[in-house]
Amino acid sequence: MDSLKVKAYGKINIGLDVMAKREDGYHEVRMVMQTVRIHDNIKVDKASSGDISITTNLGFIPTDKKNLVYKAAKLLMDEFAINCGVSIDLQKHIPVSAGMGGGSSDAAAILYAMNKLFKLGLSKKELMERGALIGADVPFCLMKGTALAEGIGENVTRIAPMPECCILIAKPGFSVSTKHVYEKLRLNEIQSHPDIDGIIDAIEEEDIYEMSSLMGNVLESVTVKEHPVIEDIKMAMIDNGALNSIMSGSGPSVFGIFDEPEEAEFAMNAIREMKLAKQIFLTEPHNVE
Structure with missing residues (x-):
């Protein structure tokens, strides 16, 4: 397999509470999170260059190491010594900087795609552990569905699915x-x-x-x-x-x-x-x- 298409789904917070501010500056939260059907479309291709290249439909989206997509790809390439590069086409539909987890979901989708493309053999739990290194919402975006998120948001527990509405x-x-x-x-x-x-x-x-x-x-x-x-x-x-x-x-x-x-x-x-x-x-x- 040299190419893979994946969907990155947005999220909403059915409930969001902040319990305390930690000494490291982060906040302890308890959130009920829900995936929604709005999604970005991502295509990942293996590339012989050895580099990570990103194209997108929105001109203001960074295509360098500032993008969480780049960070996600680089994380696994470094850990598993992947010499082959990747070309990533990111078609954004989730609103940007909107409280809907678009960047985190894109990063989660890249971790999933890299795991498949390069046959890394990582379980969802192992991907979620790595996702937490990129952003607090990334583990939930890998799990998807309905979940309770605690800690700084990285500790997620699946709960019953939200009723249809x-x-x-x-x-x-x-x-x-x-x-x-x-x-x-x-x-x-x-x-x-x-x-x-x-x-x-x-x-x-x-x-x-x-x-x-x-x-x-x-x-x-x-x-x-x-x-x-x-x-x-x-x-x-x-x-x-x-x-x-x-x-x-x-x-x-x-x-x-x-x-x-x-x-x-x-x-x-x-x-x-x-x-x-x-x-x-x-x-x-x-x-x-």
């Missing part, structure tokens, strides 16, 4: 730095923390209504304050039929949960007419066996 995702026309949001977070000022265990129980009971009512994201205390349009999008989704709506990750993407496709489409059109978002998607949970 419609998920409307809207991203305003700006990006947000995850590093900036965590630096600005003041844990002592957070008034309310999401019930992560309650969310997990509701998912296990296949109760989309209870799950939606418990959704929450403490990072909104930073991002919404700096970008009030995020709250406008949340309210627009709820006013137009969403069971609930919160920000994903550090933002600025907002998602709403709908139990009827017609209501989700109505809300999507309403947000477009209000011109609150630059990118808007109607999708579903991507659950895996």
